[in-house]
Amino acid sequence: MKTSHPLTRVVAAVAATSVLGLAPLVVAATPAHASGGDDDRVINTGSCSSGARWKLKVKTDDGRLEVEGEVDSNRAGQAWGWTLRHNGSVSARGTSTTTARSGSFEVERKIVNLAGTDRVVFRATYAGQTCVGVVNF
Structure with a gap:
């Protein structure tokens, strides 16, 4: 279990891509939510x-980290x-x-909960579209 208070955690998110040779697009995310106790959670x-x-x-x-990444494109059948x-390592x-x-x-x-801050990055791509989410937990 982490010893830092949930409000002191740093949470960052970016979405980046290069579509048709255009410059990368960077989009800020909505604020993360955290709750105290044994079920600390960050949602971004x-x-x-x-x-x-x-x-x-x-x-x-x-004692582990449960990670859930989701993409919603409102279109069925996209792989x-x-x-x-x-x-930094592929899990x-x-x-x-x-x-x-x-x-x-x-x-x-579920991944190991390492000492200190864990950086989790979820990246998904489809037909030139890219989604990137980052949580520092």
Whole structure:
């Protein structure tokens, strides 16, 4: 369990891409939310480069970190490539397809809770569109 107060944690988010040779697009995210106690949690959201939205949640769970990345494009059938990084190292990667009703997909993983601040980065791409979410927990 982290010893720092949830309000002192730094939370950052960026969405970046290079579409058709244009300069990278950087979008600020909405504020993160944190709660105290054993179930510390940070939720961060933002816009992707071409209209989709992303959400990244990190919380403690039995001494580990539970990470959930989500992309919502409102279009079913899109196969997004995604990568989950933890302190710079790839923890997981794969491809997920947006589902019929919501046009979204979710990726959930449990990772080790390292000493100090854990930097979690969720990146997803589809047809030139990029979503990048970052949480420092």
